[in-house]
Amino acid sequence: MLKAIMEPAIAELLKGFLDADQIRSSEAIMGLDTQLIDDGTYFVIEVDGVPAGCGGWSRRATLYGGDHSASRDAALLDPARDPARVRAMYTHPGFARRGVGRTILGLCERAAAAEGFTRLELMATLAGEPLYRSYGFVEVERTEDARGGVPVPIVRMRKDIYRHGSGVCRHP
Structure with a gap:
């Protein structure tokens, strides 16, 4: 089921x-x-x-990449010091721009905040960057990953989250 979302998301949504x-x-x-x-x-x-x-979030050090990636690091992050990672976000092209990604980001943010994290971090594709910016993420750095054979531009982004009572308040 997940490949049925991921494969068309990569093939279609990155085209522009x-x-x-x-x-x-x-x-x-x-x-x-x-x-x-x-x-x-x-x-x-x-x-x-x-x-x-x-899509999801992680309390582990790996920032991005799948099971096949050599750079995976299962070390646990310290919520007092490290940002939680938002990972493996995909929207099927038939559902793009209908709030699916935003819904997943909200679930990730609330779950990470409940475990004491105060920041989120992710590595965005150029196609995903507008969603993340609209959700409050800011660019940390632009880089490229050539592990697939050809350099692909990607953007490291970060967002502060604040806990007030039992809810999460986003930084304006």
Whole structure:
């Protein structure tokens, strides 16, 4: 089910931002890290019973990449010092720009805040960057990942979260 969301998301939603070689390279870089599922921090959103999107957050050091990525690091983060990671966000193209990604971000933010995290961090594709900016993430750095064969531009982004009582208040 997750591949049915991820594969078309990569193939279709990156088209306006990357060329064909970069998209192929992205397929080798991106993917699901099943540690998120094992940790219970991964969400699937359905619309009328149809899987529309997926994504999660992590209390572990890996910033991005799937099970096949060599740079994975399962070390636990310290909520007092480290930002939680937003990971493996995908929206099926048929459900793009319908609030699926924003819903997942809200779930991630509330869950991370409940565990004491005060910041979120992620590595954005150029296609995802507008969503994350609109949600309050700010750019930390622009870089490239060439592990898939061709350099793919990506953006490290961060967002502060604040806990007030039992809810989460976003920084304006």
